[in-house]
Amino acid sequence: MHTNFSPAWPHGEIIQIFEDIFMVTGTNIIVHDGVRIQTSRNMLIVRQKRELTLINSVRLSDNGLESLEKLGHVKNIIRIGAFHGRDDAFYQSHYNAHFWSFSSLELSHGERIDFDLNKEKLPLENSQLFVFETTSYPEGIIILNIAGGVLISCDSIKNWTKKDKYFDKETFALMKSLGSIGEAQIDATWLQAMKPSREDFEKILCLSFEHLVSAHGEPLRNKAKNSVQDSIINIMPFLNK
Secondary structure, three states: OOOOOOOOOOEOOOEEEEOOEEEEEEEEEEEEOOEEEEEEEEEEEEEEOOEEEEEOOOOOOHHHHHHHHHHOEEEEEEOOOOOOOOOHHHHHHHHOOEEEEOOOOOOOOOOOOOEEOOOOOOOOOOEEEEEOOOOOOOOEEEEEOOOOOEEEOOOOOEEOOOOOOOOOHHHHHHHHHOOOOOOOEOOHHHHHHHOOEHHHHHHHOOOOOOEEEOOOEOOEOOOHHHHHHHHHHHHHHHOEO
């Protein structure tokens, strides 16, 4: 197994956001076209019968892993985002966990897919998977049918509304200029890379949920459906039919 994992960059404490649903926010650093980009990102942890499923994985420090293990046993890792996944291999190796993703995604960190999301049912009770059918690369959204419905996204819908401590100021200013900062935001960067059609977003409007938990930004409680609807209406004129 490949062992050249990404480091455990600074991150916060694991917090509970709903019953048996937890989140931790940490750092992500990439270099794109020679520009260093440092943003925040979230990992969601779903507990069912002491088994943990990690969505949008973020590698934690040793202390962070101790806190994670107090919640239960890491059984599954789910990758739903085309442009995430750098820490999936670490968790798969460290915990001998099952890895769920799209078989057509590029895997470049030594991970191996155990279950193809295009073919297998999610390893979560009371859940459903929405898959974008027209995007350039695979991307999914998970709906947990609890608390009125929790929509879990990766990059497709972000909820950065303010600068947090894991951003650097230059990247935050850049993200703001690109329209990535805002409530339930569907930004131009993701749209340009993925080229989804209106049809996909019309289907999202038919999903039932009240809350949003994205890989980027704070949880959006109680009013997520209206906010996502507003964001979709704003981008509709720019989408292919």
